[in-house]
Amino acid sequence: MVRRYFILFISIFFITSLNAEDGYKLWLRYEPVSDIQLLAHYNKSISGLMFEGTSSTIKLASEEMKAGLKTMLGAEIPQVSYVRKNGIIVAGTPESSKIIASLKLKDKLAKAGDEGYIILNSKYRHRRIIIIAANSDAGVMYGVFHFLRLIQTHQSISVLAIESSPKTKVRLLNHWDNLNRSVERGYAGLSLWNWDKLPDSVGQRYKDYARANASIGINGSVLTNVNANALILTKDYIAKVAAIANVFRPYNIKVYLTARFSAPIEIGKLKTADPLDPEVADWWKKKADEIYEFIPDFGGFLVKANSEGQPGPQNYNRSHADGADMLADAVAPHGGIVMWRAFVYDNNVPDDRAKQAYNEFVPLDGKFRKNVLIQVKNGPIDFQPREPFHPLFGAMPKTPLMPELQITQEYLGSSVHLVFLAPLYEECLKSDTYAGGRGTPVAKVIDGTLDDHELTAMAGVSNIGNVRNWTGHPFAQANWYAFGRLAWDPYMTSSDIADEWIRMTFTNRNEAVERIKKMMLDSREIAVNYMTPLGLHHIMYSGHHYGPGPWVDRGRKDWTAVYYHRADSVGIGFDRTSKGSDAVAQYFKPVRDIFEKTETCPENLLLWFHHVPWDYKLRSGRTLWDEMCLRYDSGVKSVRWLQSEWGKSKEFIDNERYEEVKALLVKQERDAKIWRDGCILYFQTFSKRPIPDGIEKPEKSLDFYENYRYTDIPGISR
Numbered sequence: 001m002v003r004r005y006f007i008l009f010i011s012i013f014f015i016t017s018l019n020a021e022d023g024y025k026l027w028l029r030y031e032p033v034s035d036i037q038l039l040a041h042y043n044k045s046i047s048g049l050m051f052e053g054t055s056s057t058i059k060l061a062s063e064e065m066k067a068g069l070k071t072m073l074g075a076e077i078p079q080v081s082y083v084r085k086n087g088i089i090v091a092g093t094p095e096s097s098k099i100i101a102s103l104k105l106k107d108k109l110a111k112a113g114d115e116g117y118i119i120l121n122s123k124y125r126h127r128r129i130i131i132i133a134a135n136s137d138a139g140v141m142y143g144v145f146h147f148l149r150l151i152q153t154h155q156s157i158s159v160l161a162i163e164s165s166p167k168t169k170v171r172l173l174n175h176w177d178n179l180n181r182s183v184e185r186g187y188a189g190l191s192l193w194n195w196d197k198l199p200d201s202v203g204q205r206y207k208d209y210a211r212a213n214a215s216i217g218i219n220g221s222v223l224t225n226v227n228a229n230a231l232i233l234t235k236d237y238i239a240k241v242a243a244i245a246n247v248f249r250p251y252n253i254k255v256y257l258t259a260r261f262s263a264p265i266e267i268g269k270l271k272t273a274d275p276l277d278p279e280v281a282d283w284w285k286k287k288a289d290e291i292y293e294f295i296p297d298f299g300g301f302l303v304k305a306n307s308e309g310q311p312g313p314q315n316y317n318r319s320h321a322d323g324a325d326m327l328a329d330a331v332a333p334h335g336g337i338v339m340w341r342a343f344v345y346d347n348n349v350p351d352d353r354a355k356q357a358y359n360e361f362v363p364l365d366g367k368f369r370k371n372v373l374i375q376v377k378n379g380p381i382d383f384q385p386r387e388p389f390h391p392l393f394g395a396m397p398k399t400p401l402m403p404e405l406q407i408t409q410e411y412l413g414s415s416v417h418l419v420f421l422a423p424l425y426e427e428c429l430k431s432d433t434y435a436g437g438r439g440t441p442v443a444k445v446i447d448g449t450l451d452d453h454e455l456t457a458m459a460g461v462s463n464i465g466n467v468r469n470w471t472g473h474p475f476a477q478a479n480w481y482a483f484g485r486l487a488w489d490p491y492m493t494s495s496d497i498a499d500e501w502i503r504m505t506f507t508n509r510n511e512a513v514e515r516i517k518k519m520m521l522d523s524r525e526i527a528v529n530y531m532t533p534l535g536l537h538h539i540m541y542s543g544h545h546y547g548p549g550p551w552v553d554r555g556r557k558d559w560t561a562v563y564y565h566r567a568d569s570v571g572i573g574f575d576r577t578s579k580g581s582d583a584v585a586q587y588f589k590p591v592r593d594i595f596e597k598t599e600t601c602p603e604n605l606l607l608w609f610h611h612v613p614w615d616y617k618l619r620s621g622r623t624l625w626d627e628m629c630l631r632y633d634s635g636v637k638s639v640r641w642l643q644s645e646w647g648k649s650k651e652f653i654d655n656e657r658y659e660e661v662k663a664l665l666v667k668q669e670r671d672a673k674i675w676r677d678g679c680i681l682y683f684q685t686f687s688k689r690p691i692p693d694g695i696e697k698p699e700k701s702l703d704f705y706e707n708y709r710y711t712d713i714p715g716i717s718r
């Protein structure tokens, strides 16, 4: 009888645990370790916790460890005050822990820096211990998350020799959140920041957000949209921001705000916002002082100026450097920084928008204050499914540059398409700029090692909102995760990142891990194929950027699709060679020469740099037209492959998330078809060639695709 109840209990436990997973816990699920041998290994290796220190950071790190081990190992691990037996985890700094101070860790700790940590097996008074040591409590916290990750991903802990420190100093999310809680390019509900309820009520979600970020090393959060509202700088709002900062602080996360350049006029009642006007500079100084009174560790400002209608120094015939330096002087006495965006736009349509940032910023190299970083999007246009790396990387040696990556899938299928973005980030970070000769990847520019910069940073435009699972698509959580891991270490591989994430988020069963990993690693190229193969770009429908819109030809020229694809009866593509806009000249040699010639230009960027005849023969032996059709078609077919691979994963995944992803993949297939058929039919009006054999023929006429309206896509339907 008892046995029967036991079995019943166990099966209910398993059924409910397989069913009830709404995604809220992200990658911090701490699932029980089911492998008996491994469990025995962990239980043998861990017998007590000795967390030393009194700060709230240490407290939360020790609670995290306790709670994590409890669910993973199924046992409460006691906090102890002495090392009396084997298997004590000693966590702390040389200041807080006599044991750590007594071990010979000086060299290793020196390398760990402010936020790094070491995790080692060691001995103390003949007992085996595990050390998690750092120079700061924040470092200890990061070490704890790393240790828990080892167990989450089922690794052995008998030989630990981990030394890890972040390769960038400031690792932050940029929230494009408005004060009314709408989120620009947000596809996961409303903003997490509930300004009406702040500062009195700061709910649990703020904490959970900070904890998730801390677990992947993110240490800053820009709370507000780059298209900024000056109201955030008024006293009442600063008090609200301070309430958020108080919750984030123990997790080593600083808050930053976007600064609207015209704020001195809008909320300061000045007549001008001219950065060289002493009254204006004084206003910003006082504003900074006021902010720091509320938030002593305020991070600083992010600024979008003279871009897409935002005010900026150029309104007063001043340069970006004049504007950035004025703000930098205001925050410098408090240790703050200014992140000035290079995503700038002229009011006049340029001959090639891809060249603009470089043209405006390179002459300013050396003119920025020490606490200014220039924030540069990964590519020269705008977060496209594929772009070459931004030519500014490596071109401003005297100025620290930070990359801005987009985590939210503005051009990559909103929160509906399964697109793992780590390969996109990795492609940019590993691109060789040749700025310091061969072997100078973007990662080396931004981690400061190329030009000896101390101030280094990386920003990701957040995909987080208040939906239950944070990001809408369950797999979109992986993009948040990947950004954090790459900001810590820009040399990590997408494959390693995917591996950890799958194990923590879904399952440790190797068969499933391998299958899902392949899906993730291929997913970005699949999206490129059904959206913008062969270097096409910015042919999304204007406004929502979700579906195709190669026919868009109205409005400001460099916001239309025809400006970018330039299809005509001869061929297609934007000529950026020396015979065209000469954007290639912005790259170092030999990169520019490689891009300059069709024969050497990577085919996946061909139409980015060249206007290519429809009959041009590609390396496959096929004509450009045939190859383009084939890629569009293979994009759709690959989405079906994603569906079938996901189907094979069913037994390893809880029901709720399995069904959710399955349903999303159905929509993704529908939309990939809309992309393929709409684009092929439209470009066919120029190529006048037949759709090659073996490719599914469009079901509808071009007119249908041009007038298609989505009614079921988060963030864009209404």
Ligand code: BDP
Pocket (backbone or CB within 6 Å): 184, 185, 226, 227, 304, 308, 343, 382, 383, 410
């Ligand atoms: C574009 C977005 C727009 C942003 C802009 C920016 O469409 O919503 O405001 O970038 O980065 O990608 O400033």
